[in-house]
Amino acid sequence: MNCREASKLIHSLLDEELSTELKSRVEKHLSSCENCGRLRVELELVKNLISRPRPLSAASSRQLWADLERRRSRNLFAILREWLDSTASLFSEWEKQTLWARLSALPLTAIGFLLLAAQFPRVPTQEMTYPVFLVPAAAVATTSSGSSRPVMMQARQGRRELHDLIETVWRIPYEDSLSFVAEIQPGGHATIGDILEHPRNEKLLDAAAASLNDLRFDPSADFKNSFLIYSIQKVDVYEGRGL
């Protein structure tokens, strides 16, 4: 018998499942071979370590029997209660398991909200500020000659350049109250016609002028009327000027 065969049979030997003839042959090999002998000792150790019984105590046994009695004679109510119990324990288990996941979601959610909030610039509400009024020629003719007040009409922001201009003007702070009239010539060229107040923030004003200068209209396509006045007013709300 060689080591290979012996190592195959060694478990059966330990479990006393070998015939006497085979047993004596394996025993003989084990006593002569050092490696296989050690294998046997180690496997015996494993076997002994596993086979430590843990008997049921009298108290647990009584408890077990009581539970069995209760469950054997159960009615619909008991079944329902048991089901609720198991569901509750399942849920609490789930809660325990996912506690960290849910806790870690909190800062993530906060960061998400912050990111979302950062998308909106902190511009004060501009209730007193009029954006761009598209004034029909007829209305302009009557109002601009009659009074100095611009007539508020429905605002349209059809073009990107116009939109940029408005954006720029809106960034000028209230303290630097500004009011200017942008004229658009029949040829489509835009200029700043009148600056009523000189804002301190010259950089922004320059930006506004630049945006205005970029405005190039194709009058035939963009407007039906040949002459338009865009009035942009930035009003100092604290002193009530501008209107």
Added chain:
Amino acid sequence: MGELTSSIGTNVGFGQTEALVVRLKERDEQAFAEVFELYKDLVFTLCNKLLSDRGEALDVTQEVFLTLYRKIHKFRGDCSLKTWLYRVTLNQAANRNRWWRRRLRHQTRSLSLGLNERGSLSIPEPASADPSPHRHCYSTELRGAIEKGLEELPFDQRSAVVLRDVEGLSYEEIAQVTGARVGTVKSRIARGRERLREILEVYRPGANR
């Protein structure tokens, strides 16, 4: 456990269990109590070893006896009552095992594992008959390692090893209980034990730890 198993083998003859089964099928309360008294330790030990959690083992033991009570009419008597009970236990434990393992049971460790029957930590008495404290520690550690290794074995290997080494069943009986062939049982036991032996490798004298 060995002596318990053998005592059941001697005290309860074949005819006696047969009579018990008949009485169980007639819903005899007394018979149920007797069966419970007879087999509770066997079932509980098996569960305890298979699930390595006392509470779980108690639960499954309860389920097993409940199944016995409810499904005894399905017992046809083609094997002994003990074998049938083992089979039920194995099935229940396998189900629980699957259910529990899916829920990351293997990553947690029961706090009650280190507790003894009375619910206190198993610390050796200062004046005990143990050979020496360090030997006690050593064997406790070894046993812990084996328990953990047993937990990590695949269920079929674990059940085969436990049925053989804890419950003391023969290969033939294990084959009956698990529904596998004797050769399969043999190889499962061998593979399981080999794996456990590898775990003990680090504890071998002279090994680098």
